Amino acid sequence: MTTHPSHVRDAARAAESPQRAEEIRAADRAHVFHSWSAQRHIDPLPVAGGKGSYFWDHEGRSYLDLASQFVNLNIGHGHPAVIAAVERQARQLCTVAPSFASEPRGTAARMIVDLAPGDLNRVFFTNGGAESNEHAVRMARLATGRPKILAAYRSYHGATATTINLTGDPRRWPSDNGSAGVVHFFGPFLYRSPFHATTEREECQRALDHLESTIVMEGPSTIAALIIEPVVGTGGVIVPPEGYLAGVRELCDEHGILLIADEVMTGFGRTGSWFAVDNWGVKPDLLTFAKGVNSGYVPLGGVLISERVAVTFDDKPYPGGLTYSGHPLACAAAVATMEAMAAEGMVEHAAWLGEHVLGPGLRELAERHPSVGEVRGLGVMWALELVRDRGSREMLVPYAAAPADAEPVNQVMAACRKRGVWPFATANRIHVVPPCNLSEAEAREGLAALDEALSVADAYTA
Numbered sequence: 001m002t003t004h005p006s007h008v009r010d011a012a013r014a015a016e017s018p019q020r021a022e023e024i025r026a027a028d029r030a031h032v033f034h035s036w037s038a039q040r041h042i043d044p045l046p047v048a049g050g051k052g053s054y055f056w057d058h059e060g061r062s063y064l065d066l067a068s069q070f071v072n073l074n075i076g077h078g079h080p081a082v083i084a085a086v087e088r089q090a091r092q093l094c095t096v097a098p099s100f101a102s103e104p105r106g107t108a109a110r111m112i113v114d115l116a117p118g119d120l121n122r123v124f125f126t127n128g129g130a131e132s133n134e135h136a137v138r139m140a141r142l143a144t145g146r147p148k149i150l151a152a153y154r155s156y157h158g159a160t161a162t163t164i165n166l167t168g169d170p171r172r173w174p175s176d177n178g179s180a181g182v183v184h185f186f187g188p189f190l191y192r193s194p195f196h197a198t199t200e201r202e203e204c205q206r207a208l209d210h211l212e213s214t215i216v217m218e219g220p221s222t223i224a225a226l227i228i229e230p231v232v233g234t235g236g237v238i239v240p241p242e243g244y245l246a247g248v249r250e251l252c253d254e255h256g257i258l259l260i261a262d263e264v265m266t267g268f269g270r271t272g273s274w275f276a277v278d279n280w281g282v283k284p285d286l287l288t289f290a291k292g293v294n295s296g297y298v299p300l301g302g303v304l305i306s307e308r309v310a311v312t313f314d315d316k317p318y319p320g321g322l323t324y325s326g327h328p329l330a331c332a333a334a335v336a337t338m339e340a341m342a343a344e345g346m347v348e349h350a351a352w353l354g355e356h357v358l359g360p361g362l363r364e365l366a367e368r369h370p371s372v373g374e375v376r377g378l379g380v381m382w383a384l385e386l387v388r389d390r391g392s393r394e395m396l397v398p399y400a401a402a403p404a405d406a407e408p409v410n411q412v413m414a415a416c417r418k419r420g421v422w423p424f425a426t427a428n429r430i431h432v433v434p435p436c437n438l439s440e441a442e443a444r445e446g447l448a449a450l451d452e453a454l455s456v457a458d459a460y461t462a
């Protein structure tokens with residue numbers, strides 16, 4: 001008898017009713033309005049199921065999920081303990097107003113606080129990343145009485161009114177009302193240095209000098225907070241040089257500015273630590289999370305609040321709330337997720353995989369493929385920066401490209417899909433951001449497929 005990995009068997013079963021795919025596709029195309037898309041130009045793949053690091057369609061094809069969906073699936077698809085926890089909670093109590101106390105909410109908050117750095121002792125729960133940043137910014141403004149927020153170029157903080165204006169990339173432009181009270185600055189990015197630096201040390205010092213000048217010129221007394229992704233996510237997986245985040249913390253302290261770490265993407269294991277700031281021992285005043293807290297099995301996000309900020313609302317009410325703040329199903333999923341991650345050593349595994357398999361494997365690909373200008377990352381958070389020419393570093397797809405100009409990266413993605421792997425593509429990059437519990441064999445399978453797919457990008461090089 002031939003044995004197949006279970007995802008292949010499950011995918012074959014899903015393919016037994018191919019007309020389902022057509023029905024799903026038809027309903028989607030007729031009635032679903034998709035994010036970030038020209039509606040007439042998309043053809044979303046109907047997905048039938050998922051298990052571990054794989055998901056599959058209705059036509060018998062399965063894919064290695066090197067994107068963790070939207071970089072949220074840190075424990076992989078279908079974790080039985082999390083499913084059981086959600087089922088148990090659904091039988092007990094599906095929903096409860098935020099004005100009550102509830103067991104899953106309290107337990108999730110306690111567990112998150114226990115994992116968090118510094119004195120981040122309280123949690124305000126939200127439904128996702130953007131809402132978390134909205135509330136962190138509101139808390140910072142109320143706690144300091146100052147209006148402005150500093151945010152980095154090459155950042156993404158969400159798609160609500162405030163957070164899209166915090167965002168430092170072209171996704172902001174169509175919604176930029178110019179009056180959001182946000183000032184952007186350049187963070188360090190040696191490969192495309194805004195400071196003409198040639199070493200990480202130089203880049204770090206110049207980026208800190210630039211930030212200090214920005215603060216001084218803007219007027220420290222007008223700045224409530226600085227929000228930063230400790231490792232930049234969709235903006236390019238940019239790992240800060242040693243000393244940068246500590247330097248940002250120092251500047252914030254010097255000028256009475258609160259530090260908000262946006263750990264929506266980096267939190268809960270992605271960088272090989274529970275939180276990315278732990279890699280550099282930095283303690284923010286507010287820390288936002290979502291995605292990995294329960295791998296997105298049920299939508300959940302939140303703001304971790306330090307004592308310094310929390311006291312503002314000891315005697316005066318916090319002016320904000322959400323019907324589903326600390327939703328029991330989402331919190332039960334979070335408790336089970338954190339328990340599973342700890343019991344199965346997923347965070348340590350993510351660090352090991354980055355150091356011993358993904359990092360070396362991707363660097364090896366870069367040696368063979370002239371289209372790879374740089375490999376960056378840590379843990380299970382990596383990017384391949386694709387270029388037309390390694391010397392000039394001309395991007396394979398230009399900054400803020402029109403859809404037609406994105407074709408080379410679309411072709412690389414198509415080549416990956418053909419080989420059964422699904423990484424995350426954005427701008428001129430392929431991001432390799434798998435679940436934290438991806439096995440070594442799965443990682444090697446992904447690297448082999450990428451190796452073949454990158455020849456498509458090589459064809460565009462000079």
Ligand SMILES: Cc1ncc(COP(=O)(O)O)c(C=O)c1O
Nearest residue numbers: 128129130156157158233264265
């Ligand atoms: C760093 C960061 N912040 C905020 C968000 C927004 O999160 P959400 O899409 O859950 O609103 C994202 C989403 O990708 C993110 O990566």
